[in-house]
Amino acid sequence: MKLWSMKLRPMKIVVLILAVMALWLNEAYAKPNVSVIRIGEHPDKTRLVLELSEAPNYRVFLLPNPYRVVIDLPELDWTVPENRIPDGRGVIEALRFGLFAAGTSRVVLDLKQPALVKSVFVLPPKDGRPHRLVVDVEPVSVAAFNAAPQDRLAVSSKQPLRVAQPAIPADVAPKAAGDARPTIVIDPGHGGVDPGSTSVTGLVEKKLALDYAKELKRQLEASGRFRVVLTRDRDVFLALRDRIEIAHQAKGNLFVSLHANNHKSRKIKGFSVYTLSEKSSDAEARNLATKENKADIIAGFDLSEQTEVVRDILIDLAQRESKNQGNQFATTVIDEVGQVAGLLGNPHRYAGFAVLKSPTIPSVLIEIGYLSNKTEEKRLRDPGYRKKLMSALARSIGSYFEENQTFNRY
């Protein structure tokens, strides 16, 4: 008996210390949480309220073309139920939120017209309500927007928010010396504050693209024939330019961007693959490229701070070659995928997609199917179908590199 208690005591102490450490770690690393989002319409302003578990530091600013309010916050957990996310009201047309960069969450409000920041403040907990961040914006004329002083266009908390910029992941491991395998860069479309398309049942393109990308990576790696790099491996925003930059840093030999499409007509369905051309093959492809190229705008990414999104190097000889190779790969993809999945009419199309503008890496953008079609949406959710579709794509990658031994440009 005595021996038991002698033995137990140190163990109890260890357990106690572990429990305290777990609590402390949880406290230290738990992200603040947003549980409620409200939009209120007032005669002179539109009010956005976020209910948070902590008083946040913030940065709020306005962007023109199109008019948007961007609210940057520390990285947050969003626990607002899907059916409690408010629709646009007042001057606010629509609202999005999500991870912008590691450490920074972002809310983007699309505006129906120009507006200015009226006030931004945080209310302390009261009457059972937690901390509340209140952002008031007031509609103004275009002239008033253009003449507005800086403090009506951008407001920050007293304690400055450390705003992280979307960055190329530092963990793209360099290719090992002597590794002669081709590098495949898989680019899951959208992410974080840019959700992409959404189906009626709430299936979101950014999540679907990531699931398919991970499955393709798994299969390619299992073959042992390829080195595989993902442009993003979690739900975070990534600028279009950075997707290409990652492909270059990784010394990619093939770039595959994965997306899911949407159409007004719910009947439209099928798999399609796009390669770069300044002349779109049809109006549909052109509209799609316009939509996909807007990802940075959707995420409230301030393009005025950037030089050109993608440098204009289209006439470069190297690009002409990589474009031919991209076209060749697209043909192989259609051949393989056509055996396991339904194809869109004219499944290989051309348009000016920003992510395909790498001068040296053969690039394709794949729309795996339509979220707007009920049957296809259901199929896209199915892990069995995902496996089958990605194994067809992996096979096409395999045969492309068998036919094309000139990949090694680096």
Ligand SMILES: [Zn+2]
């Ligand atoms: Zn997309």
